[in-house]
Amino acid sequence: MTDKVNIMTEQGADIAQVSLAVANRIRNWRKEKKLSLDELSRRASVSKGMLVEIEKGAANPSIAILCKLAAALGVSVADIVNVSSTPAVHLIEEADIPVLWQGEKGGRARLLAGTAGPDMIELWKWEMQPGERFSSPGHPSGTFELLHVEAGALTLTLDESVTPIPAGASAVAKTDAAHSYANEGDTLLVFTMTVAELSRR
Known part of the structure; x- marks a missing residue:
């Protein structure tokens, strides 16, 4: 399972409203930075067609796409989904x-909180059922x-290295390369994750 997702909220907030809010923020930041769709597409390595759909509120971008757009715009994913602290x-x-x-x-996976701006820290809460996997192409x-x-056991794959992380244990990982999280056990996996991107500039 890759990170094909729908953006939604925990207790029933309207998905269309969330997508529209994301669309408005991305479009406003793009215009504020005087970037054309073509230029943002080039910088973020996201197709122009996908950007058009996102800005219309007609697409639910994956985590990977949100990360690429945030990096290209010099903001955080938390800024885009409006859980950043000001x-x-x-x-x-x-x-x-x-x-x-x-x-x-x-x-x-829920983005619990995050800081604003290009140097960002995010706090996530993940729950994965047995057999589920999330893959990322890597961050900046x-x-x-x-x-x-x-709870459970997390299998972290980073490049070709596989690290099992049991319940109660912690790990620090450099995730600027392709990586994945998986629940290869037979019980629910629950883990928290803090992501720090501190050297974009």
């Missing part, structure tokens, strides 16, 4: 926490992730 304390209600990945068997250079497994 005041000293920015409370995000449970109903406003977006689900950015859903597995074929009911797993999900310098990205690393902190992982803590709460």
Whole structure:
């Protein structure tokens, strides 16, 4: 299972409204930075056709596409889905926490919170059912992730290296290369993840 997803929220917020909000933010940032669709497409390595659909609110972009667009625009994924922190304390209600990945068997990944701007930190909560997998082509250079497994066992594959992470254990991984998370066990996998991209500029 790759990261083909629908953007939705935990407690029933309208998917179309979330997609429209994402569309508006991407379009506004693109215009603010005076980028044409062609130029953003080139910088983000995302097809122009996909960008047109996203900006119309007609497409639900994957996590990978959101990461590429955020990097190209100099913002964070949290900025795009509107869970980034701007005041000293920015409370995000449970109903406003977006689900950015859903597995074929009911797993999900929620972006709990994140900082704004090109240097960003994100906090994620993942639940994966047995047999589910999420694959990423890799993040910008310098990205690393902190992982803590709460239940089950996480199989982390980074390039050709496979690392099993059991319940109660933590790991630090440089994820600027292709990587994946998988639940190869027979019980629910639950883990938290902090993503830090601190060297874009």
